[in-house]
Amino acid sequence: MWKGATVIFGKSGTGKSFLTRLLLSGVIRKEAAVNLMFDMHSEYGWEAMKEGKQVSTVKGLRQLFPGQVMMYTLDPESTKRRGVRDAQELYLSYDQIEIEDLKLVASELGLSEAAMDNANILYNEYGKSWIVRLLNMTNEDIKMFCEAKQGHQGSISSLQRKLMRFDTLKYIRSTCPHNYIDQLIQDLAAGKNVIIEFGSQSNMLSYMLATNMITRRIHASYVKKADHFLQTKNPLDKPRQLVITIEEAHRFLDSSVVHQTIFGTIAREMRKYFVTLLVVDQRPSGIDNEVMSQIGTRVTCLLNDEKDIEAIFTGVSGGANLKSVLAKLDSKQQALILGHAVPMPVVVRTRPYDAQFYREIGCTDWEEMPNEEVYAAAKVAKADLGF
Numbered sequence: 552m553w554k555g556a557t558v559i560f561g562k563s564g565t566g567k568s569f570l571t572r573l574l575l576s577g578v579i580r581k582e583a584a585v586n587l588m589f590d591m592h593s594e595y596g597w598e599a600m601k602e603g604k605q606v607s608t609v610k611g612l613r614q615l616f617p618g619q620v621m622m623y624t625l626d627p628e629s630t631k632r633r634g635v636r637d638a639q640e641l642y643l644s645y646d647q648i649e650i651e652d653l654k655l656v657a658s659e660l661g662l663s664e665a666a667m668d669n670a671n672i673l674y675n676e677y678g679k680s681w682i683v684r685l686l687n688m689t690n691e692d693i694k695m696f697c698e699a700k701q702g703h704q705g706s707i708s709s710l711q712r713k714l715m716r717f718d719t720l721k722y723i724r725s726t727c728p729h730n731y732i733d734q735l736i737q738d739l740a741a742g743k744n745v746i747i748e749f750g751s752q753s754n755m756l757s758y759m760l761a762t763n764m765i766t767r768r769i770h771a772s773y774v775k776k777a778d779h780f781l782q783t784k785n786p787l788d789k790p791r792q793l794v795i796t797i798e799e800a801h802r803f804l805d806s807s808v809v810h811q812t813i814f815g816t817i818a819r820e821m822r823k824y825f826v827t828l829l830v831v832d833q834r835p836s837g838i839d840n841e842v843m844s845q846i847g848t849r850v851t852c853l854l855n856d857e858k859d860i861e862a863i864f865t866g867v868s869g870g871a872n873l874k875s876v877l878a879k880l881d882s883k884q885q886a887l888i889l890g891h892a893v894p895m896p897v898v899v900r901t902r903p904y905d906a907q908f909y910r911e912i913g914c915t916d917w918e919e920m921p922n923e924e925v926y927a928a929a930k931v932a933k934a935d936l937g938f
């Protein structure tokens with residue numbers, strides 16, 4: 552039974568990240584799936600700031616579930632500085648960047664179509680080593696290449712200049728003898744939840760590039776595993792259900808890129824390969840309509856922008872009435888839930904993410920507890936994953 556992706560929408564400061572932490576706690580506690588979280592602002596794994604009259608911090612998921620959550624980091628110095636001693640370093644290399652990854656960040660990098668065409672020519676010629684080769688080319692080399700291969704000299708030079716920005720990303724290496732992504736895949740297969748911290752590497756180019764590269768490979772491995780399972784039908788071969796969480800999701804699911812990138816593929820193919828998305832975003836109107844129509848459950852905090860509100864209710868019956876419900880939500884810690892996880896749209900107050908929650912999430916009979924919100928959170932996760 553297909554249930555589709557889950558989304559958490561709301562304008563800045565409405566409590567999306569706090570709610571996401573609560574939901575993931577439920578999924579981890581229930582072992583309903585393994586999670587892979589692309590933690591753009593380093594706020595899910597370890598100590599996050601809590602806004603308020605006094606500045607305080609809240610615990611991250613690794614602190615709540617030390618045995619079940621692992622942290623990887625793309626910026627080891629920053630992660631260490633924050634007091635996390637056992638995060639796994641993660642490096643990516645130029646030879647792991649494919650044309651598809653570039654397409655996703657083409658507008659961040661300011662790459663024209665001509666530059667992308669020439670990237671293809673270089674890739675066809677040099678294969679995986681094309682970026683390293685390009686970065687090392689002199690003007691003369693480029694000229695000779697263009698004469699022989701019908702590339703466009705101006706476009707290749709401009710591509711070279713723009714790709715130099717990758718040099719500023721701390722986690723990119725020319726080559727990497729160790730395959731960190733394979734290691735991450737093994738951890739997920741062993742049932743570990745993985746949080747990838749970006750530290751200072753959280754600009755949009757950096758976030759989108761790493762997130763796409765890693766997800767593409769994980770997805771490929773899941774497709775293989777799922778096909779194998781279909782053949783053998785052996786329950787031992789069944790891949791673990793995986794939930795991938797991304798922030799700023801509209802950047803990955805925008806109409807102009809959604810047909811070319813792995814996140815569009817995952818959103819469209821639904822749960823076929825045991826991978827689903829948990830999408831956290833401030834701008835639902837930026838997400839492709841087709842993807843919106845396939846979302847399983849929408850959890851929506853307060854939104855002000857008319858276009859965003861419109862987008863949430865596309866294709867939802869009773870949308871007009873629900874709009875007024877949405878408009879009356881508190882500015883924090885309240886959400887409207889629509890979709891597969893609930894029999895009818897409901898408004899919930901998100902429970903406080905606090906010391907009491909830490910205690911209760913660790914206690915074994917938490918499902919019996921009279922706290923509707925935790926229960927609702929677990930139900931959203933459960934229903935969406937088809938458990």
Ligand SMILES: Nc1ncnc2c1ncn2[C@@H]1O[C@H](COP(=O)(O)OP(=O)(O)OP(=O)(O)O)[C@@H](O)[C@H]1O
Nearest residue numbers: 563564565566567568569601602884901902903904
């Ligand atoms: N469940 C909760 N328990 C305790 N505090 C909360 C909760 N939800 C929200 N808050 C308060 O609201 C503040 C903002 O929440 P949060 O960081 O989750 O917003 P956000 O929607 O993710 O914002 P942004 O889009 O800017 O990332 C928190 O710092 C915290 O003070």
Ligand SMILES: [Mg+2]
Nearest residue numbers: 564567568569
């Ligand atoms: Mg947030």
